[in-house]
Amino acid sequence: MTDLWQRARGRTAQAWPCLPLLAAGLIGTGPAAVFQPRAARPLDALAYALVIVAALAPAGRRRPGAALAVNGAAVAAYLAAGYPYGPILLTVPVAIYAVAAARPAGRAAVLVAANFGVLVVALFARTVQADGTASEVASDTLLWAAIALVALAAGVSVRVRREAVTGMRDAHARRVASEERLRMAQDLHDSIGHGLAAIAMQAGVALHVLDRDPDGARHALEAVRATSREALDGLRAELQRLRGDEPARHAPAPGLDALDGLAERVRAAGIQVSVTVEPGLRLAGAVDAAAFRIVREALTNVLRHAGAATARVTVTRDGPDLLVEVTDSGVGAAPAPATGLGIRGMRALAERHGGRLEAGPLPGGGFAVRARMPAEVTA
Known part of the structure; x- marks a missing residue:
């Protein structure tokens, strides 16, 4: 019924x-x-x-x-x-x-x-x-031919316009989906990539000192456990986002106040890191999170590629801009620095917030990443 x-x-x-x-x-x-x-x-x-x-x-x-x-x-x-x-x-x-x-x-x-x-x-x-008469038939035929052509043209134009609108909508949907996939890939690269790089370095340190310094090896393995838990939490959050779970289930994005913990993980991997953050920066939340992600990715590259013993992180305010600089004492280059996913992601992140990023080897050796962004801009 x-x-x-x-x-x-x-x-x-x-x-x-x-x-x-x-x-x-x-x-x-x-x-x-x-x-x-x-x-x-x-x-x-x-x-x-x-x-x-x-x-x-x-x-x-x-x-x-x-x-x-x-x-x-x-x-x-x-x-x-x-x-x-x-x-x-x-x-x-x-x-x-x-x-x-x-x-x-x-x-x-x-x-x-x-x-x-x-x-x-x-x-x-x-x-x-x-x-x-025949002239009446001819005139009636021409009249109805004109009417039919006008109606046909009007219908075709409506169909073409509707298909164009549908095509634009579909293209926009595909572009949004592609941008979302790229964003998720970049987030996974930034968070999980850093964790895996730190775990690899910490495990290498533990193996290196296992026989002559059991306490040092224990400390490195504890760092591996802590870093792996954090990486798993980040992976779980990204998978929840991919499944469409409520945003409230996700932890807030870390900011510059998390730099000390980040530095400790890198130190546990055998690299001495010094962090200098100017007090009272008064940053927008999105800029604060972006600055942390840039520092994290730069330190991840240090762990992976630089072969460095030391790294220095400096975050200062220059008028309306925030300056972020990460330098190391490594070999002075990273594989494909202009096109690598990490550096491309850092540059895109800085540009998304109205800034710019430069990365390259230093004249005296080592590598530097420098980013400048408006401190008060909101993403």
């Missing part, structure tokens, strides 16, 4: 736009006949039945080709029978527009041409019955 009710509601929703055509046909056909005394056949029940069929045919919007065929057959029968011209003719451009708006232009043109051919034959038959 529910399905029947839903189908009935759907058909009613499709039919109601045709009610003005139906009303015009039923009300206006009689008065229109008064001014056409040359009509070969007076109005009767069949004429009004054809008016009703032609008016309601465009309601079949799910199958506009069939609707056009039904409308064309009803109008052609009306004309061929010799009934007077009337509002039934208004249904023709409506049916043509519907099929042009719903079907590809080529297919719509074929359907409209076939429908137009049937109407031309009906017009010829009507003219013969009314003792009309």
